[in-house]
Amino acid sequence: MSGSETPQASGLLPWDSTEDVRTRQADVAILPIGSFEQHGAFLPLVTDTVLACTIAREIAAVHPVLHLPPLTISCSHEHAAWPGTVSISAATLYAVIRDIADSLRRSGVGSLILVNAHGGNYVLRNVVQESAGSGIRMALFPGSADWDAARAGSGVQTPSHSDMHAGELETSILLHAHPELVRPGYATSDFVVDDRKHLLTLGMPAYTRSGVIGRPSMASAEKGKQLLAGLVDSFAEYVALLTRQETR
Numbered sequence: 001m002s003g004s005e006t007p008q009a010s011g012l013l014p015w016d017s018t019e020d021v022r023t024r025q026a027d028v029a030i031l032p033i034g035s036f037e038q039h040g041a042f043l044p045l046v047t048d049t050v051l052a053c054t055i056a057r058e059i060a061a062v063h064p065v066l067h068l069p070p071l072t073i074s075c076s077h078e079h080a081a082w083p084g085t086v087s088i089s090a091a092t093l094y095a096v097i098r099d100i101a102d103s104l105r106r107s108g109v110g111s112l113i114l115v116n117a118h119g120g121n122y123v124l125r126n127v128v129q130e131s132a133g134s135g136i137r138m139a140l141f142p143g144s145a146d147w148d149a150a151r152a153g154s155g156v157q158t159p160s161h162s163d164m165h166a167g168e169l170e171t172s173i174l175l176h177a178h179p180e181l182v183r184p185g186y187a188t189s190d191f192v193v194d195d196r197k198h199l200l201t202l203g204m205p206a207y208t209r210s211g212v213i214g215r216p217s218m219a220s221a222e223k224g225k226q227l228l229a230g231l232v233d234s235f236a237e238y239v240a241l242l243t244r245q246e247t248r
Contacts, residue, residue, distance in 0.1 A: 012070075014067035014068065016067070026066040028109070028112075028242055029104050030060065030067055030114075032071070033070065033116045035049065035074045035075075035120070037086075038084060038085050039165065039211065039212075040212040042183040047166070047174065050177075051173055053070050056115045059235050062235075066104075073086050075090050082211055090122070091123075093121065097124070097127050105134075111136065113139045119164070147169075148160065149233075149234055150226075154225075155226065156169055156218075157218055162194055162214060162215070165211070165213045166214060167214015172227060173224040177228070186217065187217045189217070192215065193208060
């Protein structure tokens with residue numbers, strides 16, 4: 001590695017020193033939140049963590065934020081039937097995020113945005129909801145509207161409800177940002193089931209044997225590139241919102 005290169009150029013973790021952070025003086029921190037759960041036979045267990053880190057990396061390249069390292073295990077209980085999946089409780093995830101937010105507040109950082117890439121982390125909405133008046137402003141990103149805008153701008157064809165897990169969207173982002181993580185077989189792994197009324201009670205095995213719910217065959221690296229660009233554009237609204245709150 002030459003003296004002008006940094007590990008962040010190709011990696012997923014932030015490599016700032018304390019002096020880098022001091023110079024930037026960021027008042028907004030971003031916390032990538034992933035999971036360690038099955039993603040079919042062609043994507044790794046760390047898929048959601050890679051997605052969250054990739055989104056955070058793209059954001060940090062454009063916006064002056066404090067880029068935190070990821071939470072790599074979260075609430076994946078609906079995937080427990082597949083080997084390798086590991087979860088923590090919603091209470092534990094809640095407590096960890098609150099502790100991180102309190103630490104940031106004590107160090108002078110006024111806002112925390114949770115960059116979440118696992119749909120099963122329902123408790124994050126409550127963490128953000130309860131942050132009002134806590135001394136640190138919080139937001140959850142990407143929201144459903146952000147994903148919808150990114151999908152529309154990228155040409156992703158599978159509707160969001162059908163594209164639940166290891167489908168067109170997730171596979172596209174990995175094909176663009178980390179193609180070495182996508183194994184052969186995604187082009188023949190499509191499986192769609194839109195009636196998932198009792199998912200929380202029965203878990204994923206009641207609806208899919210492969211672990212896939214979506215159309216990964218429709219994924220492409222170009223779609224992944226445009227998805228990330230769309231999310232970075234949407235993030236600007238969150239920074240502006242939290243900055244306005246700070247000046248009130």
